[in-house]
Amino acid sequence: MVLEFNKMNGAGNDFVLVDNRERKVKLRPEQAVQLCHRQRGIGADGIMLLVPCVSGKADWAWDFYNSDGSVAEMCGNGARCFARFVQKLTGINSQFTFETGAGIITASFQGERVTIGLTKPRDLRLNEQVTLSVGAQPIHSLNTGVPHAVLFVPDADKAMVLSLGQEIRRHAHFAPKGTNVNFVQQLGNGAIRVRTFERGVEGETLACGTGVTASALISAELNGFKSPIQVQVQGGDLLEVSFKENGGHFEDVKLTGPADFVFEGKVTI
Numbered sequence: 001m002v003l004e005f006n007k008m009n010g011a012g013n014d015f016v017l018v019d020n021r022e023r024k025v026k027l028r029p030e031q032a033v034q035l036c037h038r039q040r041g042i043g044a045d046g047i048m049l050l051v052p053c054v055s056g057k058a059d060w061a062w063d064f065y066n067s068d069g070s071v072a073e074m075c076g077n078g079a080r081c082f083a084r085f086v087q088k089l090t091g092i093n094s095q096f097t098f099e100t101g102a103g104i105i106t107a108s109f110q111g112e113r114v115t116i117g118l119t120k121p122r123d124l125r126l127n128e129q130v131t132l133s134v135g136a137q138p139i140h141s142l143n144t145g146v147p148h149a150v151l152f153v154p155d156a157d158k159a160m161v162l163s164l165g166q167e168i169r170r171h172a173h174f175a176p177k178g179t180n181v182n183f184v185q186q187l188g189n190g191a192i193r194v195r196t197f198e199r200g201v202e203g204e205t206l207a208c209g210t211g212v213t214a215s216a217l218i219s220a221e222l223n224g225f226k227s228p229i230q231v232q233v234q235g236g237d238l239l240e241v242s243f244k245e246n247g248g249h250f251e252d253v254k255l256t257g258p259a260d261f262v263f264e265g266k267v268t269i
């Protein structure tokens with residue numbers, strides 16, 4: 001069949017978006033892999049299909065695939081792109097909701113930027129000593145829709161994102177689901193810089209929205225960072241994480257950043 005798609009990116013994390021409101025597309029994992037392939041396909045970190053929300057709990061829903069064909073519960077940068085895609089197809093400018101594997105996400109538009117309201121963060125674990133090939137390291141973790149490990153590093157440029165990222169991503173400590181891995185440098189002005197090794201892409205991406213969010217919340221928890229936190233990502237963009245703290249719990253967690261169309265096309269699958 002011929003698939004019509006939009007190619008988009010959110011802070012350099014790139015995606016293929018497909019209108020599947022009529023549910024005619026049945027994507028198999030190997031087709032997702034083929035479409036995301038950077039030499040043999042369109043090239044992307046993931047694919048989102050817009051579908052009707054059958055549960056009736058939200059305005060829309062998505063099916064999300066990583067570039068290795070695995071299904072992910074949530075994607076922060078993808079969510080902003082999805083919001084712009086829905087806006088383009090339906091003309092909506094006001095806040096709306098969509099259902100993901102992690103729960104209901106809200107989306108709203110601030111001029112060029114998009115804000116998404118995430119699901120309540122869960123499974124916060126701090127300062128767990130994890131034995132790695134470089135020795136035991138304190139690793140923090142938080143699920144912001146998908147699981148994230150967070151390590152603080154003095155200089156993100158020198159972080160061993162590929163080698164250590166891969167090791168932690170599949171470490172027994174995070175089994176069976178594995179984890180995304182974020183290397184976080186604290187910048188002087190209450191901001192942070194984050195580099196992420198992404199599960200399901202199995203490499204470093206130019207940004208990871210849920211990873212940025214987990215890194216910001218853990219910076220707040222451990223180092224007193226205040227909302228909103230500015231986060232510099234590997235692609236050079238700035239994302240913003242805002243939240244409320246209520247008795248040691250984070251609420252009303254929001255991620256704001258860019259979501260850009262790159263091109264439209266048709267591909268036979």
Ligand SMILES: N[C@@H](CCC[C@H](N)C(=O)O)C(=O)O
Binds near residue numbers: 071075077078
């Ligand atoms: N890039 C995303 C995260 C996508 C899901 C992740 N690869 C996983 O499988 O956990 C983001 O911006 O949050």
